[in-house]
Amino acid sequence: DGGITQSPKYLFRKEGQNVTLSCEQNLNHDAMYWYRQDPGQGLRLIYYSQIVNDFQKGDIAEGYSVSREKKESFPLTVTSAQKNPTAFYLCASSIESQGRDTEAFFGQGTRLTVV
Amino acid sequence: GEDVEQSLFLSVREGDSSVINCTYTDSSSTYLYWYKQEPGAGLQLLTYIFSNMDMKQDQRLTVLLNKKDKHLSLRIADTQTGDSAIYFCAERPASGGYNKLIFGAGTRLAVHP
Numbered sequence: 001d002g003g004i005t006q007s008p009k010y011l012f013r014k015e016g017q018n019v020t021l022s023c024e025q026n027l028n029h030d031a032m033y034w035y036r037q038d039p040g041q042g043l044r045l046i047y048y049s050q051i052v053n054d055f056q057k058g059d060i061a062e063g064y065s066v067s068r069e070k071k072e073s074f075p076l077t078v079t080s081a082q083k084n085p086t087a088f089y090l091c092a093s094s095i096e097s098q099g100r101d102t103e104a105f106f107g108q109g110t111r112l113t114v115v
Numbered sequence: 116g117e118d119v120e121q122s123l124f125l126s127v128r129e130g131d132s133s134v135i136n137c138t139y140t141d142s143s144s145t146y147l148y149w150y151k152q153e154p155g156a157g158l159q160l161l162t163y164i165f166s167n168m169d170m171k172q173d174q175r176l177t178v179l180l181n182k183k184d185k186h187l188s189l190r191i192a193d194t195q196t197g198d199s200a201i202y203f204c205a206e207r208p209a210s211g212g213y214n215k216l217i218f219g220a221g222t223r224l225a226v227h228p
Contacts, residue, residue: 006157035218040123042203042218043158090157104216106150106157 002027006091006107013078013085013114021076021110023091030095032074033104036060037088046089049074078112086114119219121204126225133191135222137204140185144206147180149189152201152221161189161202191224199226 004025013019023032031050035043045058049068063082068074074093078085091107118140127133139147145166150158164171164178164187171178177190191198201221208215 040220042119042220043216045215048215092158103160103163104158106159108157109155111155 004091004093004105004107006089006110008110009108011110011112013112015114016080018077018079019112021078021089021091021112023074023076023107024072025074025093025105026072027093027105028071029093029105030071031093032068033092033094034058034064034066034074034076035090035092037090037109043090046076085112087112119204119206119217121202121219121222123220124223124225126227127194129194129196129226129228131194133189133194133198133224133226135189135191135202135204135224137187137189137219138185139187139204139206139217141206141208141217142182142185143209145209146207147178147187148203148205148207148216149176149178149187150203150205150218152203154200158203194224194226196226196228199224 007022033048034046037043044060046064047058047066049055052071055066055068065077089110092104094104121137146163148163149161151161152158162173162176164180169180175192179188201223203221204219205216
């Protein structure tokens with residue numbers, strides 16, 4: 001079945017450590033996104049990528065890094081520079097096309113907790 | 116600026132209609148969306164409406180758009196316990212150059228017997 005898969009579902013990190021969240025899609029979508037979700041807030045865009053080997057900062061990119069070496073994969077690294085990393089992280093993908101509706105498909109999310 | 120606002124909580128009785136409201140600020144938005152999030156899960160697209168429409172109906176769901184007031188609503192008829200979830204309103208501004216979505220904070224719908 002086509003879809004978008006995030007792993008792991010739950011992740012614990014010690015303070016000062018970097019950690020990488022995985023996102024894989026087999027929908028042949030060009031565009032991929034990372035969002036952060038905090039209680040009582042909407043989703044905030046961290047990074048997005050419209051094409052392989054290219055990505056752009058979103059609204060809250062500080063303390064995060066990404067790579068897009070393959071079309072199917074868009075891993076997110078939460079670095080030690082991120083001061084408040086405990087959150088629910090959502091990855092999404094879509095066909096990159098302007099001028100018509102393009103649905104964003106979401107993964108099931110990764111809950112990151114700093115201990 | 117870009118901002119989407121929704122009330123945070125709604126409680127309804129099973130079988131009643133639910134109405135979730137949303138206001139947005141970017142008048143250039145071409146599409147407006149409603150997403151549903153069940154506990155511990157990702158977002159699922161429920162429905163969307165193009166900005167030149169004022170109503171869209173899809174089974175139990177009715178979306179109303181008042182473009183003048185920048186107000187969007189989602190009505191769920193015959194609300195069931197399985198409808199309990201967080202509902203996100205989102206807009207897609209015409210500017211931005213990519214499939215950028217601006218989300219509201221989400222409305223938690225609680226359905227009780």
